[in-house]
Amino acid sequence: MSEVSGVRKFSVSEVIDSLGINGFTWVTFFFLGFAMIFDGYDFMVASQTTANVANTLQHFVVLGGNTADTSIVAVVNGKAALQAMGSSISSWGLLGMVIGGALGGIISDKIGRKKMLVIAIIFYGAFTLPQAYATDFWFYAATRLIAGLGVGSCIPVVTTYFSETIPSKNRGVFVTFGMAFMVLGWVLAGLVVTTLNGIHDPIAIPFATEAMSTTYSLTGADGSVLADQTQNWRLAYLIGVLPVLYGVLLAFFMRETPHWYANAGYADKAVASLTALVQKAGRTVEALNPAGLTVPPKLKSASPKVLFSRQFIVATAAIWTLYFIGQVFVYGLNPWMVPMMTGFEYTSADASAMQTFNNVAAICSNITVGFLSDRFGRKRVLIFSWIFLMAAVLLFALTVGPGAFAYCMFLFFLIGFAMNFAITGVQPLMPESYPTLVRNTGVSWCQAFARFGGAAAPICFSAITPMMGGNWNNIMLLLLIPAAIGLLCTFVFVRRETSGKDLDTIAIEAVEG
DSSP: OEEETTEEEEEHHHHHHHHOSOHHHHHHHHHHHHHHHHHHHHHHHHHHTHHHHHHHHHHHHHTTTOTTOTTOOEEOOOHHHHHHHHHHHHHHHHHHHHHHHHHHHHHHHHHOHHHHHHHHHHHHHHHHGGGGGOOSHHHHHHHHHHHHHHHHHHHHHHHHHHHHHSOGGGHHHHHHHHHHHHHHHHHHHHHHHHHHHTOOSOOOOTTOOGGGGOOEEEEOTTSOEEEEEOOTHHHHHHHTTTHHHHHHHHHHHOOOOHHHHHHTTOHHHHHHHHHHHHHHTTOOOOOOOGGGEEOOOOOSOOSGGGGGSTTTHHHHHHHHHHHHHHHHHHHHHHHHHHHHHHHTTOOHHHHHHHHHHHHHHHHHHHHHHHHHHHHHOHHHHHHHHHHHHHHHHHHHHHHOOTTOHHHHHHHHHHHHHHHHHHHHTTTTHHHHTSOHHHHHHHHHHHHHHHHHHHHHHHHHHHHHHHHTTTOHHHHHHTTHHHHHHHHHHHHHHOOOOOTTOOHHHHHHHHHHO
16 A cells, blocks of 8 residues: 555455455355356256156146046157257256356446345246246247346356455456356256155145146057156256245345445445455454455447457456366266266166266365465466367277276266366456456356357257267267367467466556557
């Protein structure tokens, strides 16, 4: 801090960095962590219940609306139509996430991080409720899309909030650790749905019609019974309403970030927020004068087109390409892991165990990459991550096979760790690439764009699989190509090292070129 004309000058970053990690930091960490758990749960519950939802909604279609007659057996002879319905279920939520992320980023930069986070959490929680009572596919799809608007808005604003409240030298680990909470939400969704599927008696659904709580049978075209289907999956969506209560809790107990206040022109509120932060950290500090608050030079425009301006186009190219490729790996490979291993003659239970181990690896990876990124720098860690991923892909492709369950578990942990290490290594760069008034727009637009990679990857895998004769070893080898592109893009586009620098300094360097 310096003194000019009798007024001590200070920046938001100086105050936050002077406090270090403190009690307020950990309170913020867990508040945002639970937000990501709920977000991850809501996203994954649709994927975990795909077959249940498709079968149930097909059941209601076959009954032609006569849902009171539970003795009617649903005949699933339109198998292709059922599969198409099932595969599109997660797509509707993904589409909502793309739209919600793009819009939520702009809104957050206008109204603040806290308001946007509260709105997003309450929004997707509220629109998860009607999905529990759906009897029509298009009703389910519409509410899934609308809920996706909130899910897509939540993830980037959490990343941005972390970056604006954590001391500079620890920013990377907290940003990436936040992603581990989302994966934990995925795991919880899997446990809930697996538990409900294991209960063979129908559970009464509150406020549901009788037909929504009954068991029905699925038969093949030849009349043979394929399986009995409960509708217990609906309870998984009722659990997904809990974020509404959590959003209300955040509205009362979370504060707006002082970075947003300062850069939005609310110096008094920024100082009040900093003063409260200092007090909660248990520190004493001389009174802060709003007249002494310094902020980086403002941009001429705060619209999304700034992301593609001369000052920021290289940074945008860096995070967009790298995160897109990361999504190709995570969302392209994950859906095929179980079919891959059953193709190697492992049981479905064994294959599911391997995929669960893959998610455990993702949590470990998310925690690790942040520490290394803060210690060795963003670019160095990213370069290592793509080389590590190529090595993991090569080892997986050349050695995975039948009859070696324990070794395949190791391979799944390795590939899960490596691909999540690469994509999560991009996370700290996102908020560090832009000044405050376009920061969340930059983060959310990057994530929205990258989801197209996540959506396209399974389609590409579907097309490539028959072309390669179902040879999973050769299919895996093809993944060396996007990993090599990721390494090349890191060398070309990641030009500024931002680890350890405060956000105000980073913003000044970016604006001044």
